[in-house]
Amino acid sequence: MAEPARSIVVDPGLDETIKKLTPERIESTIKKVLTKEAAARLKVYMQTCVHCGLCAEACHFYLSHDKDPRFSPVGKVKQTLWEIVRKKGKVDGEFIKNCSRIAHTECNVCRRCSMYCPFGIDMAYLLLLVRRICAQLGVVPQYLQDTVNSHAVTLNQMWVKQDEWIDTLQWQEEDAQDEVKNARIPLDVEGAEIMYSVIGPEPKFLAQLLGNISMIMTVAGMDWTMPSFDGWDNSNMAMYSGDFETMARVERKHYEAAFKLKAKKIVMGECGHAFRGAVYDGSKWLSWKQSPVPVIHAIQFYYELIRDGKIKIGKKFEKPITVQDPCNVVRGRGLGEMLRYIMNAVCEDFRDVSPRFEHNYCCAAGGGVINCGPPWKKSRVEGNRVKAEQFKATGAEVVVTPCHNCHSGIEDIVDYYNLGMHVKFFSEILVEVMEIPEDMKAE
């Protein structure tokens, strides 16, 4: 049976860049990545895989494409890395373009498949290796590359300048004072217990989230600060494009901000990949055994605030509500129980999803896929029909996504599959239901 034809997607990041490639450059780049960077790890994975196909059923892209084997994890590796190895790097530009399409836009490096592999092969690593080769050749979807360029130039992902950053924080501090009269966003406080960091889109467009954290921190009585200088952005799309040199610069700067402020720990906002970059991929590339300053994800932070009574809940959120488990902090860090704890603490009618926890499906936006931009949107939302079906079955009206990628990706899924649900960050619910002590309430 003939395979259904793939739709043609126009992306200058792929279409134009491959024109500059020569066979020699492709071959030498592949050789360098495979022998100097991948080496033994790749060899072990290649020799261990028995081609059983158990990974296939684990992938939302495969399930959402009616089990088309081209979308199975093993199929994605077979079409890319295995061919590269088999042909000893003698592949052409068109082949590299197809590699980028598969590795950058049809795999979220979410690692669900690795849990179902009898040998625990890290498929995400293999697809990231393909991305690495593509990035070294300059073949990266244009929107993703633009974000990486911003990281490289400004050390944040949205081209935010320092004066704009500071101005935004001060403005949101004032807005927070409309609700909590003593709300602050303390800047550059040396020796603070907590350095709070966020991702670029918060100051750029979603500034209310900065106002929210100001209210939450103030009500909870936290000793916290934010840096007025570079290192405030904890996000890292370079980790996903395959530009690991830029990834390392960004991660190092983030930690250096905490060193400079002599903070005891870093608490980060609701973002999954930022946690992965800081704690795992970034630290590893920098040859650090672990993160040099403890990093606490928002889920764990809110869990501790609510558990310890630092934030008290008034009237709970009433509408039926469900949740998305962000892969990088639930599968990657095991925060699923804490997420349920805080959901139940703030909501009357929490409706859990199935499958859940580390078995939950990815949002299909993570892993840099949504950052590949509009050209790849259709393919992304079509690749996650199972997520739409999963949410629909809960009957909930609201979905909480404690991750920026999940938030945007699920908004797209809600829209495309007409689910009629609202998508919210946890902090948006929390500020609605938390008790503000009388002496802190704005007049």
Next chain:
Amino acid sequence: MPELELGGNTYEVDEDGFLQQLDKWNPQFAQDYAPLEGIDGELTEDHWKLINYIRDYYEEYGIAPMIRKLCKDCKFKLKYIYEMFPSGPAKGACKLAGLSKPTGCV
């Protein structure tokens, strides 16, 4: 490339519904697009103030303005932006202003 038909005109848009070329924009595009972004009726003076501000900023700097800049220069509260554009400043206001989709985790 997807095409979008609005009020008898056809526009080239990307898959997120953002206009492909800034110079193909016209006020009618914004007005006809408004219902798709959850805005009922005629666009108000404040809608236009915001749309024009975003377009002028983009033409000068080649990037969408920070939400702070937008609120400061137009003298709007952040909450009011969401009241005017329920889908938000990036996906609502920038789209009606004819910009490309901003890059990054949005």
